[in-house]
Amino acid sequence: MSHFDEAGAAVQAALDAGARYADARVMVCRTESMTARNGSVEDLGSDESAGLGVRALVGSSWGFYAVPDLSEPAARAAGRRAAQIAAASALVAGPPAELMPSAPVTASWASECAVDPLSVPLSDKGDLLVRATAAAKEAGADLAEASYAVWDTMKWFVSSEGHRIDQHIRECGGGVTANAIGDGEVQRRSLPGQYGTRGWELIEELDLVGNAPRLAEEARELLTAPLCPSGETTLVLGGSQLALQIHESVGHAIELDRILGWEAAFAGTSWLDLSRLGELRYGSELMNITIDPSFPGALGSFGFDDEGTPAAKRHAVRDGIWVGVLAGRDSATVAGLDYAGSVRSDGWSRLPMVRMTNVGLEPGPHTLDEIIAATDDGVFMETNRSWSIDDRRLNFQFGCEIGYEIKNGKRGRMLRNPTYTGIGPKFWQSMDMLSSETVAWGTPNCGKGQPGQIGHTGHPAAPARFTNVRVGVRA
Amino acid sequence: MSELASELQLAAKVVELVRELAGRAAEAEVNVRHRALALTRFANSAIHQNVAEATTGVRLRLHLDGRTATGSTTLTSVAGLRSLVERTLAAARVTPPDPAWAGLTPPAALHISAGHPGSGEHSGLAFGFDEATARATPAERAERVRAFVDAAGGLETAGYCRTEYLSAAFANTAGQAVDGRTAEAAMDGIARNDGADGVARLAASRLADLDGAALGARAAAKARAAVTPIELPPGEYEVVLEPTAVADLLQNFSVFGFNGKSYTQKQSFAELGKEQFDPSVTIVDDPLGSRGEPAPGLPFDDEGTPARSLVLVREGVTRAVTHDRTSAAEAGVESTGHAAATSRSWGAFPGHLRLEAGPAPVTGLPDAPAAVVESARPFVARMRRGLLVTDLWYTRVLDPKTLAVTGLTRNGVWLVEDGEITRPVGNLRFTQSYPQALGPGRVLGIGAESVLLPDSWGDSRYASPALHLASWNFTGNASG
Numbered sequence: 029m030s031h032f033d034e035a036g037a038a039v040q041a042a043l044d045a046g047a048r049y050a051d052a053r054v055m056v057c058r059t060e061s062m063t064a065r066n067g068s069v070e071d072l073g074s075d076e077s078a079g080l081g082v083r084a085l086v087g088s089s090w091g092f093y094a095v096p097d098l099s100e101p102a103a104r105a106a107g108r109r110a111a112q113i114a115a116a117s118a119l120v121a122g123p124p125a126e127l128m129p130s131a132p133v134t135a136s137w138a139s140e141c142a143v144d145p146l147s148v149p150l151s152d153k154g155d156l157l158v159r160a161t162a163a164a165k166e167a168g169a170d171l172a173e174a175s176y177a178v179w180d181t182m183k184w185f186v187s188s189e190g191h192r193i194d195q196h197i198r199e200c201g202g203g204v205t206a207n208a209i210g211d212g213e214v215q216r217r218s219l220p221g222q223y224g225t226r227g228w229e230l231i232e233e234l235d236l237v238g239n240a241p242r243l244a245e246e247a248r249e250l251l252t253a254p255l256c257p258s259g260e261t262t263l264v265l266g267g268s269q270l271a272l273q274i275h276e277s278v279g280h281a282i283e284l285d286r287i288l289g290w291e292a293a294f295a296g297t298s299w300l301d302l303s304r305l306g307e308l309r310y311g312s313e314l315m316n317i318t319i320d321p322s323f324p325g326a327l328g329s330f331g332f333d334d335e336g337t338p339a340a341k342r343h344a345v346r347d348g349i350w351v352g353v354l355a356g357r358d359s360a361t362v363a364g365l366d367y368a369g370s371v372r373s374d375g376w377s378r379l380p381m382v383r384m385t386n387v388g389l390e391p392g393p394h395t396l397d398e399i400i401a402a403t404d405d406g407v408f409m410e411t412n413r414s415w416s417i418d419d420r421r422l423n424f425q426f427g428c429e430i431g432y433e434i435k436n437g438k439r440g441r442m443l444r445n446p447t448y449t450g451i452g453p454k455f456w457q458s459m460d461m462l463s464s465e466t467v468a469w470g471t472p473n474c475g476k477g478q479p480g481q482i483g484h485t486g487h488p489a490a491p492a493r494f495t496n497v498r499v500g501v502r503a
Numbered sequence: 504m505s506e507l508a509s510e511l512q513l514a515a516k517v518v519e520l521v522r523e524l525a526g527r528a529a530e531a532e533v534n535v536r537h538r539a540l541a542l543t544r545f546a547n548s549a550i551h552q553n554v555a556e557a558t559t560g561v562r563l564r565l566h567l568d569g570r571t572a573t574g575s576t577t578l579t580s581v582a583g584l585r586s587l588v589e590r591t592l593a594a595a596r597v598t599p600p601d602p603a604w605a606g607l608t609p610p611a612a613l614h615i616s617a618g619h620p621g622s623g624e625h626s627g628l629a630f631g632f633d634e635a636t637a638r639a640t641p642a643e644r645a646e647r648v649r650a651f652v653d654a655a656g657g658l659e660t661a662g663y664c665r666t667e668y669l670s671a672a673f674a675n676t677a678g679q680a681v682d683g684r685t686a687e688a689a690m691d692g693i694a695r696n697d698g699a700d701g702v703a704r705l706a707a708s709r710l711a712d713l714d715g716a717a718l719g720a721r722a723a724a725k726a727r728a729a730v731t732p733i734e735l736p737p738g739e740y741e742v743v744l745e746p747t748a749v750a751d752l753l754q755n756f757s758v759f760g761f762n763g764k765s766y767t768q769k770q771s772f773a774e775l776g777k778e779q780f781d782p783s784v785t786i787v788d789d790p791l792g793s794r795g796e797p798a799p800g801l802p803f804d805d806e807g808t809p810a811r812s813l814v815l816v817r818e819g820v821t822r823a824v825t826h827d828r829t830s831a832a833e834a835g836v837e838s839t840g841h842a843a844a845t846s847r848s849w850g851a852f853p854g855h856l857r858l859e860a861g862p863a864p865v866t867g868l869p870d871a872p873a874a875v876v877e878s879a880r881p882f883v884a885r886m887r888r889g890l891l892v893t894d895l896w897y898t899r900v901l902d903p904k905t906l907a908v909t910g911l912t913r914n915g916v917w918l919v920e921d922g923e924i925t926r927p928v929g930n931l932r933f934t935q936s937y938p939q940a941l942g943p944g945r946v947l948g949i950g951a952e953s954v955l956l957p958d959s960w961g962d963s964r965y966a967s968p969a970l971h972l973a974s975w976n977f978t979g980n981a982s983g
Contacts, residue, residue, distance in 0.1 A: 062598075063848045069599045071847045074590055075575040079558065091641075094556040096577040113553050116641030120648050122549030154599040171768055175848075209769050213904050290546045292700075293661035293693045294959065377556045414899040416932075418911045423932055423979065425909050427901050447901070447909075449932070451983045478663050479542055479554070480960050501978050503907040503934045 041107030064157035089117030132190030137331025141227035167241035169206035176202030220268030223470030258500030262406030271469035271487035296419025311456030321385035326486030327470030388488030392462025510672035637668035647715035654719030662692025701725025702914035741889030763826035764850030781946035788853035857966035861949030878950030879969035932979035
């Protein structure tokens with residue numbers, strides 16, 4: 029069933045009400061999630077949401093309105109309302125807004141999916157989570173939790189420039205966590221969250237039940253492990269932690285709306301200055317960051333963004349030099365750039381905005397074993413536990429679930445409460461070894477915007493080594 | 504489009520469909536929320552995003568033969584509701600057993616707080632609700648933005664003005680049926696001055712109470728006073744936290760400390776009956792409002808339990824944590840009326856915390872710059888050496904048990920020496936146990952006014968006074 033007609037009606041109504049550009053998205057979204065705790069299912073949710081969001085540009089001002097009603101009269105009313113809201117924006121108008129030219133596209137796209145996650149029986153899914161948490165509990169966890177989430181999204185996009193695009197995107201992911209509760213502290217071990225635009229096969233590959241006992245044993249061992257020492261040292265990060273490092277200290281920093289000040293009051297700005305695009309050294313020569321929504325199976329993959337721009341791979345950092353940004357059609361014009369393609373919303377009721385797609389690190393020449401073997405004295409950290417970074421995306425502090433001492437090229441004692449801190453470009457310039465063992469990690473909980481939106485982003489990453497990093501920061 | 508006129512009718516229809524499709528043995532609870540949210544956002548001193556939505560969502564939780572499932576939909580036609588019930592029923596029949604099911608809320612009247620009526624129009628309660636806020640127009644929000652921008656006197660500005668109307672109903676198969684509505688407004692903005700930012704934010708139950716010009720002037724005064732900051736070395740500093748910073752403490756106490764599930768799982772610092780805070784500290788969750796304010800929250804939770812005021816900390820002693828029916832059953836107590844859609848997984852936490860204000864300050868205090876919130880001025884005046892902090896940012900929990908948190912300062916920090924602000928300071932990173940910072944003997948003063956502040960993400964609100972604390976552990980500065 030197509031919803032192009034309703035989207036088209038909303039667009040036409042906005043134009044009739046004075047908009048010089050309009051676009052509309054109809055979305056039908058189904059989500060399913062389950063959590064289990066200590067061998068029992070705790071929560072099972074199945075949600076369905078359908079509606080239309082329309083965006084209108086009147087003069088230099090935008091308006092957006094959304095309704096949970098897919099009738100054509102409601103769509104037309106929404107289009108008119110969006111134009112009225114845009115007109116009110118003119119009371120505090122900005123400079124003229126123009127959109128980067130975009131050829132009209134008529135297309136249909138669907139993500140690849142071997143096993144439809146909504147077709148897997150709920151009883152099987154429940155049994156999997158029950159068994160995983162029971163296995164962790166049996167192996168010594170005081171508190172074992174497991175979960176999965178599935179998103180099935182269908183979109184119909186129409187613009188006043190002639191775009192007609194429908195997409196079907198299926199995503200899923202999950203994990204298991206073991207907690208050990210000691211005297212005055214809690215230690216946690218989990219499978220790094222794995223999410224992608226894939227089917228249930230992704231969950232099966234995680235082997236939640238097989239990994240659960242190991243996680244429980246590690247969590248319990250952490251309670252008596254020595255604290256991560258404080259000071260400057262060589263730091264080796266596992267792939268999932270590096271994915272988060274990329275997300276926070278590169279992905280958000282290269283969002284063009286932040287660079288232009290559009291997010292200044294909440295998410296923040298960026299330390300990057302557009303006048304230095306193409307020449308600023310971001311990191312060492314090993315640092316090659318790409319923006320690639322065409323990466324197969326990664327969580328930030330799509331055929332077209334929410335402005336109808338086709339997915340395309342480009343560099344954000346090449347050989348350590350900053351060369352690209354995440355942009356939309358209006359922000360690209362303001363910045364004088366000739367590409368967009370990174371605008372998305374988290375649902376029909378939210379305004380599309382600049383978001384990460386798949387922002388990842390190209391593989392390096394080493395392996396994790398080689399990196400550890402080449403390190404005389406350092407710390408290895410894996411799996412994120414906490415993350416904090418300033419509003420310009422410079423000053424970060426991350427905590428990991430587990431650390432290990434590295435001495436004379438070998439992984440040694442387990443370390444508890446490992447943390448590290450630094451300044452983005454200084455940290456990235458210290459990267460001197462990078463693994464080739466890339467995994468497309470996914471972040472399903474990226475918050476941005478007002479009203480808040482939850483983005484799904486992908487981060488291909490592999491383990492890497494950084495020198496002279498301050499570790500062991502604590503209260 | 505729904506054929507059913509009110510949220511209560513929608514909820515009743517879903518209960519009826521459950522009876523029809525699942526029989527009388529099924530236990531079901533239904534939440535219906537109609538939300539009209541409008542937010543006018545500005546940056547670079549111009550409105551750049553201006554959005555509105557009017558959505559109705561229906562959420563059903565169904566328990567049958569020892570198994571539980573939840574479903575929701577935005578399709579509110581009778582056919583859409585029937586589909587919701589069928590889908591949820593099918594899920595409940597195949598999911599593994601749910602031994603933690605705590606049953607339904609029995610019929611219970613909504614509470615009325617002392618001297619102030621909660622909402623609940625159809626429940627026969629007096630009604631404190633601002634119709635004008637619920638019906639606010641894009642032009643009214645834009646006018647406040649205009650005032651904020653103008654009052655900043657040429658400084659670059661950014662922020663938002665928001666209005667929200669929520670009309671909700673709850674019904675279950677045990678016979679509980681309640682409804683209510685709320686209206687809310689908030690404004691949050693910064694002024695920017697050569698790399699220095701200043702902030703002003705405020706929540707209110709009436710849009711008319713938001714003065715864009717006053718807020719813009721406050722933000723601009725802060726930005727003007729914050730240029731050319733010095734860098735200070737990390738270490739322990741005496742601090743005065745303005746209400747905007749204190750709201751972050753309340754938010755973390757709420758989600759991680761007073762969360763009943765975290766408490767029962769021994770992941771919270773809270774120990775009932777123990778003096779964990781300074782005797783000057785009293786923290787109350789107050790969803791029904793106070794001091795003549797219209798109710799900030801709905802008068803019932805997602806399980807239909809009536810909301811009520813709850814003292815969490817009285818004079819330094821932790822007295823209570825918040826529960827839904829599941830964590831309450833596990834703890835062997837009654838629900839406190841804090842169930843939410845996600846509380847079975849994430850725990851129930853309070854959404855309307857108020858740190859009780861302190862005594863009125865002595866008179867004759869020296870004048871302080873307009874950049875300093877009035878209730879913080881007495882503390883600045885008596886601080887020998889320390890930092891005045893406007894805002895905290897990106898705070899994350901390092902250890903839930905100690906509530907050790909790392910984060911950064913934002914929107915204005917100043918060095919105070921001998922009772923006077925001497926220099927602006929660059930943002931600092933801190934790593935600090937929040938309960939420890941407010942521990943016995945650590946609170947040197949609590950401001951005489953609690954300011955109502957919006958949460959940066961969810962629907963929670965915090966009534967925050969300024970705080971004067973003996974020490975705060977700064978662990979980094981702009982250099983790392």
